[in-house]
Amino acid sequence: MTIATRLEDLLDASDVSYDVIDHAPAFTAQEEAAAAHVPGRCWAKTVEVMLDGSPAICVIPATRRLDLARLREVSGADRVELATEGELASLFPDCDLGAMPPFGKLYGQPTFVDERLRESERIAFHAGDHRSAIEMAYAEYERLAEPVPGVISAAPREPV
Numbered sequence: 001m002t003i004a005t006r007l008e009d010l011l012d013a014s015d016v017s018y019d020v021i022d023h024a025p026a027f028t029a030q031e032e033a034a035a036a037h038v039p040g041r042c043w044a045k046t047v048e049v050m051l052d053g054s055p056a057i058c059v060i061p062a063t064r065r066l067d068l069a070r071l072r073e074v075s076g077a078d079r080v081e082l083a084t085e086g087e088l089a090s091l092f093p094d095c096d097l098g099a100m101p102p103f104g105k106l107y108g109q110p111t112f113v114d115e116r117l118r119e120s121e122r123i124a125f126h127a128g129d130h131r132s133a134i135e136m137a138y139a140e141y142e143r144l145a146e147p148v149p150g151v152i153s154a155a156p157r158e159p160v
Helices: 005-013 029-035 068-075 085-091 138-145
Strands: 018-022 044-051 054-061 080-082 111-114 122-126 132-137 148-150
Touching: 005 132, 044 068, 044 085, 044 122, 068 080, 068 111, 068 148, 111 138, 122 138, 132 138
Parallel strands: 054 111, 111 148
Antiparallel strands: 018 132, 044 054, 044 080, 122 132
8 A cells, every 4th residue: 555545635636745755664653753764753643533432533743642631621522532443444444554644634534633743843644554654844734634733642651
């Protein structure tokens, strides 16, 4: 698989400047950032959640973890939970499992973005598989994705 078709169509139709980064296969956000030679704070990790039973995309730096309590406050949802692998497969049929791009509107979902990621001049993210990434200006990403900003991440937990 390469760049998800609907992502490539959106980027090309919007006349934005972006780079495709091909890299060795990687499967965690931090591994992807390292393989693509992008600082983890600038890698836009996409986390799929269910807000009161409806899907939504959350976008946070690879160096952080999603904070469900904070997301509940920002989204106004009563029930917030991580999506299951089965839900991911049906929601993103044109993407490898766990490699969805951070554009909820491409999949009929709202997008929430962490305030820390908004501090980056450029970001990189999954392009639909675990071997390709897109790098672009954050301002262009925000213009296209129209995410709801908020503080939705926390520092990673210490290993026990």
